Amino acid sequence: MTHIIHRNLRTTPPVAAGAKGIHIFDSAGKAYLDACGGAAVSCLGHAHPNVVAAMHAQIDKLAYAHTGFFTSEVSEQLADHLVAHAPKGLDNVYFVSGGSEAMEAALKLARQYFVEIGQPERTVFIARRQSYHGNTLGALAVGGNEWRRKQFAPLLVDVARVSPCYEYRDRRDDETPEQYTRRLLKELEDKILEVGPERVIGFCAETVVGATAGAVPPTQGYFKGVRELCNRYGILYIADEVMCGMGRTGTLYAVEQDGVVPDILAIAKGLGGGYQPIGALLASERIMDPIRNGSGLFQHGHTYIGHATACAAALAVQQVIQRDQLMSRVRILGEHMRTSLEQRLGDHPNVGDIRGRGLFMGVELVKDRATKMPFDPDLKLHAKIKAQAMNNGLMIYPMGGTIDGQRGDHILLAPPFIMTKSDIDQVVDLLATSVEQAIPALTE
Numbered sequence: 262m263t264h265i266i267h268r269n270l271r272t273t274p275p276v277a278a279g280a281k282g283i284h285i286f287d288s289a290g291k292a293y294l295d296a297c298g299g300a301a302v303s304c305l306g307h308a309h310p311n312v313v314a315a316m317h318a319q320i321d322k323l324a325y326a327h328t329g330f331f332t333s334e335v336s337e338q339l340a341d342h343l344v345a346h347a348p349k350g351l352d353n354v355y356f357v358s359g360g361s362e363a364m365e366a367a368l369k370l371a372r373q374y375f376v377e378i379g380q381p382e383r384t385v386f387i388a389r390r391q392s393y394h395g396n397t398l399g400a401l402a403v404g405g406n407e408w409r410r411k412q413f414a415p416l417l418v419d420v421a422r423v424s425p426c427y428e429y430r431d432r433r434d435d436e437t438p439e440q441y442t443r444r445l446l447k448e449l450e451d452k453i454l455e456v457g458p459e460r461v462i463g464f465c466a467e468t469v470v471g472a473t474a475g476a477v478p479p480t481q482g483y484f485k486g487v488r489e490l491c492n493r494y495g496i497l498y499i500a501d502e503v504m505c506g507m508g509r510t511g512t513l514y515a516v517e518q519d520g521v522v523p524d525i526l527a528i529a530k531g532l533g534g535g536y537q538p539i540g541a542l543l544a545s546e547r548i549m550d551p552i553r554n555g556s557g558l559f560q561h562g563h564t565y566i567g568h569a570t571a572c573a574a575a576l577a578v579q580q581v582i583q584r585d586q587l588m589s590r591v592r593i594l595g596e597h598m599r600t601s602l603e604q605r606l607g608d609h610p611n612v613g614d615i616r617g618r619g620l621f622m623g624v625e626l627v628k629d630r631a632t633k634m635p636f637d638p639d640l641k642l643h644a645k646i647k648a649q650a651m652n653n654g655l656m657i658y659p660m661g662g663t664i665d666g667q668r669g670d671h672i673l674l675a676p677p678f679i680m681t682k683s684d685i686d687q688v689v690d691l692l693a694t695s696v697e698q699a700i701p702a703l704t705e
């Protein structure tokens with residue numbers, strides 16, 4: 262009998278007893294190849310000696326000091342490191358303990374900015390239908406998961422919605438990618454005008470969509486268009502890179518590949534690589550300057566912000582990424598994984614799309630490739646593939662359709678950056694086997 266409120270209240274998952282490199286071991290000694298880093302977290306794999314040593318040293322020196330009293334050397338160093346590698350202009354860092362907290366802080370900072378510059382009538386965020394921004398009430402409100410929001414809807418602020426950028430599903434056959442991008446940007450502009458630009462705080466979007474659709478990258482020019490619209494109407498662009506940031510897509514921040522700089526950028530997961538819970542937001546001087554010269558206080562805070570041990574873990578993770586030139590490795594391995602997936606699964610009658618950037622790839626499963634018709638959501642194919650994969654000793658991140666259940670089943674792969682090409686081939690092979698086992702079982 263467990264006393265923990267597990268995710269599934271009716272079953273207890275296997276006990277993770279140890280982990281090393283790219284494997285987690287359960288209490289029976291079974292090894293699981295970690296091809297998703299949990300939820301795109303474990304970018305350096307497990308028990309990395311540099312990170313473990315840095316944490317030990319920090320705990321011996323200073324485990325924690327409340328930020329109401331002190332700053333710490335290690336949190337200052339981590340902030341310096343993040344800014345030094347960030348898109349130009351994102352010069353300010355606020356540390357939190359995870360992704361939802363990062364988005365929550367981003368929403369509040371954006372609102373406070375407009376209050377401080379004398380525009381308190383701005384109260385509305387615009388966000389996309391297929392998106393996930395976290396599970397706290399503010400982050401849940403901007404997220405597009407209807408099923409997550411449903412029972413909490415009366416507690417959530419209203420958010421204006423636009424379509425996601427999801428070429429595989431939504432680009433019409435008679436449209437070029439450019440026309441599709443223009444249609445989406447027109448929809449966003451229309452929404453800004455419908456709400457009234459003077460009432461809008463900002464537009465929130467994941468640069469590469471993660472937990473709701475399986476590594477869906479934007480079309481070329483989409484975020485450039487978003488940036489232009491935000492500039493034109495004086496609204497803030499808030500990029501959520503909690504999942505896709507910190508090198509996952511082959512550049513430290515995914516927006517680098519889209520050639521844009523958001524006003525606020527939220528990160529977590531790969532920031533600390535799972536060694537400690539840590540997230541952060543990066544904010545431009547445009548936002549911070551009026552607050553610094555106004556009230557002088559960001560009206561927010563948590564007990565564990567800037568936690569010294571968490572910052573030490575994150576700093577060590579980020580230093581290893583730079584030292585070992587893991588960004589170029591992610592790009593090379595990502596291309597290898599794409600080719601390997603296409604070779605092994607590209608012709609599978611139920612694989613509709615293989616997509617992603619870097620070591621952040623998604624496989625979308627469909628009942629019918631020609632019509633892109635998804636499997637019946639009640640069959641929960643994604644969960645069945647996950648169960649098969651766990652049997653086969655493989656960890657993958659599954660997700661089901663999230664817009665009225667009509668968006669099909671997806672598998673997300675986000676393996677540690679330290680894998681080799683042959684590790685990646687093993688991941689793809691085990692995944693293909695798991696898919697081949699799970700799909701016929703649906704009709705038995």
Ligand code: PLP
Pocket residue numbers: 300359360361362364393394395396467471472501502503504505529530
């Ligand atoms: N934003 C995005 C894009 C995410 O993928 C997640 C988590 O999956 C979150 C926010 C929330 O992060 P956390 O679970 O650390 O609170």
